[in-house]
Amino acid sequence: MSTAKGYIFAELEVTDQAYFNAEYAPRVAPVLQKYGAKFLIAGGEPDVREGDRNVKRIVFLEFKSAARAREFYESKDYQDVIGYRFESALTHLYILEGAVHGDASVR
Structure with missing residues (x-):
């Protein structure tokens, strides 16, 4: 079992700041907390x-594992709120597995 942390790395261009702040941010916060996400x-x-x-903007989240980051992203909880982000931002989003003990070898 891997001990590597998991990450979500997102590049965002918020196209409607008011909607993003009023509709997406307050809905996603408890879901992030539920899955143990830490804003880096x-x-x-x-x-x-x-x-x-x-x-325009970077969001980098840490999870206990890449599997947990995927669980967050694919969860019904997050899928119920993701549309608010789609309505207010353009995003490139990646789920990543961290290096174990600083190992940078290519797998």
Whole structure:
């Protein structure tokens, strides 16, 4: 069994800040708490040094495992609120498994 943490990394462009803050954020907060998500980054204006991405905001969440991150994303609880994000933001979202003991080998 892997001891690696799991992560959700999202690049967002919030297109309707008022709707995002009023409708999505308060609904997603208890679901994140239920699945043990920890915000590592929730901020705007990333300093993009390479590539041609125009990233407006980054959200980086930590979970006890990648499986738990998937459970969160696929849960009925989250699927019931995800539409509010779709209505108010453009997103690239990734589920990632962390390195174990700093190992950077390619699997």
